[in-house]
Amino acid sequence: MTDRRIPLGVLLKPHGLRGAVRIHLYDPQSTTLRPGLACDLERDGKVQRTLVVAEVRGAAKTMSVQFAGIANLADGESLRGLTVVVLRRDLPELEAGEFYIEDMLGAEVFERSPGGGLEAKGKVTAFERYPSTDVVTVQSGEGDAATSVEVPLLERYVESVDSSAPRIVLHAGALEEMTP
Numbered sequence: 001m002t003d004r005r006i007p008l009g010v011l012l013k014p015h016g017l018r019g020a021v022r023i024h025l026y027d028p029q030s031t032t033l034r035p036g037l038a039c040d041l042e043r044d045g046k047v048q049r050t051l052v053v054a055e056v057r058g059a060a061k062t063m064s065v066q067f068a069g070i071a072n073l074a075d076g077e078s079l080r081g082l083t084v085v086v087l088r089r090d091l092p093e094l095e096a097g098e099f100y101i102e103d104m105l106g107a108e109v110f111e112r113s114p115g116g117g118l119e120a121k122g123k124v125t126a127f128e129r130y131p132s133t134d135v136v137t138v139q140s141g142e143g144d145a146a147t148s149v150e151v152p153l154l155e156r157y158v159e160s161v162d163s164s165a166p167r168i169v170l171h172a173g174a175l176e177e178m179t180p
Contacts, residue, residue: 003087003088003089004087004088004102005040005085005086005087005088006085006086006087006088006091006102007026007042007083007084007085008023008025008026008027008030008032008033008039008084008085008086009023009024009025009026009030009083009084010023010024010081010082010083010084011023011041011065011079011080011081011082011083011084012024012080013077013080014073014076014077014079014080015064015076016064016073016076017072017073018066018070018071018072018076019066019067019070019071019072019073019074019075019076020055020057020064020065020066020070020076021064021065021066021067021070021076021079021080022062022063022064023063023064023065023084025060025063027129028060028061029060031092032086032090032091032092033053033056033063033065033084034053034056035053035054035055035056036052036053037052037053037086037090038050038051038052038053038086038090039051039052039053039067039084039085039086040084040085040086041079041082041083041084041085042082042083042085043081043082043083047085048082049079049082051067051068051069051070052067052068052069053065053066053067053068054066054067054068065084067079088100088102099161099163100163101127101134101136103163103166104124104127104136104161104163104166104168105124105125105126105127106123106124106125106166107123107124107163107165107166107167107168108120108122108123108165108166108167108168109121109122109123109124109136109138109151109167109168109169109170110167110168110169110170111169111170111171111172111173111174111175112159112169112170112171112172113172114172114173118169121138121140121170121175122138122139122140122141123138123139124136124137124138124168125137125138125139125148128150133152133153133154134152134153135150135151135152135153136150136151136153136168137149137150137151138150138151138175149175149178150178151170151174151175151178156171156174157170157171157174157177157178158170158171158174159171
């Protein structure tokens, strides 16, 4: 798990004369970028450079990053369009009950049966952030017989999440509510 590469966002236009660069974070709430963090900068999946974050300013849509060794506008412009990638182990530690969705992709999904047991229902294949809530896509079956359903990550539907397994347990009847 610790060696997986996690894309954080894309570098946009330079901001200021010292080579700081605006960044579009894939998760606007991310706190991963911090001084001292080494980041690979990629284009089309190939590492172009590895730089260390010197300073982070602003928040979400106005965030800019100053990298060590990038000292002027032209240097900053050369970073435009590169994807910022870090190792999974460099992500901040989480509080109890929190998890990174990256750790849950591919997780087994179970639903509590009315009798209390667990029934395997499929795997998490995708994550989507909607304005009202975050959802995971649960796929059951393979090939032409595969079906998918989006499950909101709400206590009403989700009994527990175990990122170490990884697995998600849904309350009894949760998938019936999602299926038309």
